[in-house]
Amino acid sequence: MAGTLPVPKTVRxxxxxxxxxxxxxxxxxNLFLLFHLFAIPIWxxxxxxxxxxxxxxLVRPYFLWSGLFQSWDMFSPSPKRxxxxxxxxxxxxxxxxxxxxxxxxDRLSQNERYLKERYRKxxxxxxxxxxxxxxxxxxxxxxxHPPNGSKRPEMIMLIRNWSDLVRNAxxxxxxxxxxxxxxxxxxxxxxxxNGQ
Amino acid sequence: MNAILALxxxxxxxxxxxxxxxxxxxxxxxxxxxxxxxxxADWISWxxxxxxxxxxxxxxxxxxxxxxxFTILPKDDRSVIALFWIFLASAVLxxxxxxxxxxxxxxxxCLASIQQRxxxxxxxxxxFLRVAGFFLIFxxxxxxxxxxxxxxxxxxxxxxxxxxxxxxxxxxxxxxxSLVYFATFCWKLKGTAWMEGSxxxxxxxxxxxxxxxxxxxxxxxxxxxLGTWSAMVLEFSxxxxxxxxxxxxxxxxxxxxxxxxxxxxLNVPMFQWDVLSAYLLFIDxxxxxxxxxxxxxxxxxxxxxxxxxxxxxxxxxxxRLVNLLxxxxxxxxxxxxxxxxxxxxxxxxxxxxxxKLVIATSSGxxxxxxxxxxxxxxxxxxxxxxxxxxxxxxxxxxx
Numbered sequence: 336m337a338g339t340l341p342v343p344k345t346v347r348x349x350x351x352x353x354x355x356x357x358x359x360x361x362x363x364x365n366l367f368l369l370f371h372l373f374a375i376p377i378w379x380x381x382x383x384x385x386x387x388x389x390x391x392x393l394v395r396p397y398f399l400w401s402g403l404f405q406s407w408d409m410f411s412p413s414p415k416r417x418x419x420x421x422x423x424x425x426x427x428x429x430x431x432x433x434x435x436x437x438x439x440x441d442r443l444s445q446n447e448r449y450l451k452e453r454y455r456k457x458x459x460x461x462x463x464x465x466x467x468x469x470x471x472x473x474x475x476x477x478x479x480h481p482p483n484g485s486k487r488p489e490m491i492m493l494i495r496n497w498s499d500l501v502r503n504a505x506x507x508x509x510x511x512x513x514x515x516x517x518x519x520x521x522x523x524x525x526x527x528x529n530g531q
Numbered sequence: 532m533n534a535i536l537a538l539x540x541x542x543x544x545x546x547x548x549x550x551x552x553x554x555x556x557x558x559x560x561x562x563x564x565x566x567x568x569x570x571x572a573d574w575i576s577w578x579x580x581x582x583x584x585x586x587x588x589x590x591x592x593x594x595x596x597x598x599x600x601f602t603i604l605p606k607d608d609r610s611v612i613a614l615f616w617i618f619l620a621s622a623v624l625x626x627x628x629x630x631x632x633x634x635x636x637x638x639x640x641c642l643a644s645i646q647q648r649x650x651x652x653x654x655x656x657x658x659f660l661r662v663a664g665f666f667l668i669f670x671x672x673x674x675x676x677x678x679x680x681x682x683x684x685x686x687x688x689x690x691x692x693x694x695x696x697x698x699x700x701x702x703x704x705x706x707x708x709s710l711v712y713f714a715t716f717c718w719k720l721k722g723t724a725w726m727e728g729s730x731x732x733x734x735x736x737x738x739x740x741x742x743x744x745x746x747x748x749x750x751x752x753x754x755x756x757l758g759t760w761s762a763m764v765l766e767f768s769x770x771x772x773x774x775x776x777x778x779x780x781x782x783x784x785x786x787x788x789x790x791x792x793x794x795x796x797l798n799v800p801m802f803q804w805d806v807l808s809a810y811l812l813f814i815d816x817x818x819x820x821x822x823x824x825x826x827x828x829x830x831x832x833x834x835x836x837x838x839x840x841x842x843x844x845x846x847x848x849x850x851r852l853v854n855l856l857x858x859x860x861x862x863x864x865x866x867x868x869x870x871x872x873x874x875x876x877x878x879x880x881x882x883x884x885x886x887k888l889v890i891a892t893s894s895g896x897x898x899x900x901x902x903x904x905x906x907x908x909x910x911x912x913x914x915x916x917x918x919x920x921x922x923x924x925x926x927x928x929x930x
Contacts, residue, residue, distance in 0.1 A: 361544075364699060368543060368699060368703070371703060372706065375707070376710060380713075380714055380717055381714070381717050382717075395595070396595065399593075399595035399596070399597055400595070400597055400598060402598055402643035402646070402661050402662070402665060403662055405658050405662055406658070407655060407710075407711050407715045408715075408718040410730060411715065411718040411719040411721065411725060411730075412718055412719070412721040412722030412723075412725070413722045413723065413724045413730075414724055414733040414734050414737075415737060416733050418737055418738050419739070420739070439739075440738065441738040441741075445742070445743075448742070448798050449569070449798065449800045450569060450572060451573075452800050453573070453652035454652075455740075456651065456652050456654065457583065457651055466651070468588060468591060469588060472583065472588050473583055473584070475581075476576075476582070476583045479581060500733060500736055500737075502729060502732075508732060508736060510736075
């Protein structure tokens with residue numbers, strides 16, 4: 336690839352023209368910079384004061400369109416305190432049933448875990464009731480990919496398994512026993528297999 | 532007011548070396564390539580017509596007009612697969628710096644599209660790649676270390692030195708990085724687990740996030756408490772003190788250690804590297820030059836004797852070729868001499884060598900194919916061409 340790494344002395348840190356707003360193109364760049372320097376921090380800093388909410392609503396269409404929306408609440412304000420995984424129970428027309436396992440991070444090899452990490456994130460979203468509109472799509476996907484490929488399921492049950500992590504008085508922590516709950520049932524329709 | 536304008540002007544519009552930006556472009560391109568390849572096995576599962584989540588559901592859950600190529604693609608998996616290959620090819624071209632501006636736009640469009648297609652499988656690193664990619668579109672990403680630059684040098688539009696550029700778009704990526712840390716710090720201030728020092732305990736005890744095992748010593752409540760607060764101090768420092776030139780490298784070094792420790796302990800693929808890539812933009816080009824000199828000097832014994840290239844300084848074509856070689860010769864393996872500087876060649880040889888490059892060797896001058904082969908062997912970036920030179924010679928001899 337091109338370009339010597341050494342920086343020629345003649346071109347180092349030349350001062351720019353004194354007035355940055357002189358040309359129309361410079362004016363446009365400056366407006367672009369001013370807008371983004373103003374809007375991005377307002378978008379991503381965790382404050383819900385009214386003026387900030389108003390500005391966020393004003394810039395929302397542009398941020399959503401351009402892809403500049405962002406949130407940096409990594410492991411915060413509180414990290415997750417529950418270990419968990421998802422599975423699905425498939426009931427076939429002949430009355431038999433089967434389990435469909437989402438990739439479980441603790442049972443995968445290092446390489447598989449690296450490849451399948453997005454499933455962990457997706458499962459985290461799926462267990463949140465806010466995203467219940469996702470459940471029919473997920474159930475349909477599982478119906479199209481049953482573990483027993485020769486049979487078509489008639490019912491899909493999404494099951495959440497979890498174990499809370501509790502902090503003891505002496506500073507140590509305990510994993511509580513595993514719990515399980517069916518959080519969604521989906522009756523599979525013949526048209527769910529259309530176009531497969 | 533004038534002082535503020537001058538400061539603004541200097542910060543955003545002072546012309547500087549684009550080499551750190553070019554390095555960032557290369558690393559950014561590589562990160563995008565790895566991200567795409569990691570997604571390859573599940574590409575259709577995430578983005579296909581019968582994916583985990585349909586496009587319509589995504590649009591219902593996250594309404595709004597968005598840059599998303601999936602909304603205009605034909606509704607079949609072939610187009611989704613084609614998008615994968617276009618995305619990958621464009622990321623490769625961006626990495627090598629060919630049609631850098633166009634490819635930065637294509638990469639951004641593809642990246643934004645796959646993220647908009649399924650927002651529920653993203654982590655912070657993906658978001659950072661997207662936002663940095665947006666500003667990279669406006670940056671002179673191909674100004675150095677790129678095929679674009681080689682072409683400009685060959686066409687005579689640039690000389691061997693890398694011209695300075697206004698790097699306001701690079702500044703926006705730098706600001707974005709510091710904002711990432713500062714916003715993260717502010718979010719943590721709102722969490723009791725962070726304030727009381729127990730946050731890291733929860734994080735390291737989530738089996739779904741674990742990567743490599745940590746020594747028991749590091750999992751003691753006292754150490755984890757210290758680690759929790761240290762992470763907050765570090766994130767605040769990286770969000771603010773990174774702008775203080777005097778201590779910048781110390782802050783960056785602490786950030787590097789912080790991210791490497793997270794890369795070891797937590798399974799969040801590519802996140803740490805995505806964020807670390809922007810550290811390159813905080814390195815002064817002069818320091819990069821010094822570091823590169825250090826590397827070159829240490830590598831030179833392994834690369835053999837420098838090669839002397841004699842060229843006709845009156846020939847425009849040869850001068851351009853020399854500029855091209857200087858641009859490619861990043862390990863400084865070549866010593867250039869204009870033919871009028873070389874006294875020991877006869878008039879007949881001088882006439883013969885006009886408009887040609889001559890490689891001076893102990894056994895006499897090398898010309899044409901032999902010279903090309905010697906250059907390819909001398910310059911590490913041209914090593915892939917060495918077999919081609921041999922094949923070319925065999926073909927010539929056969930003819």
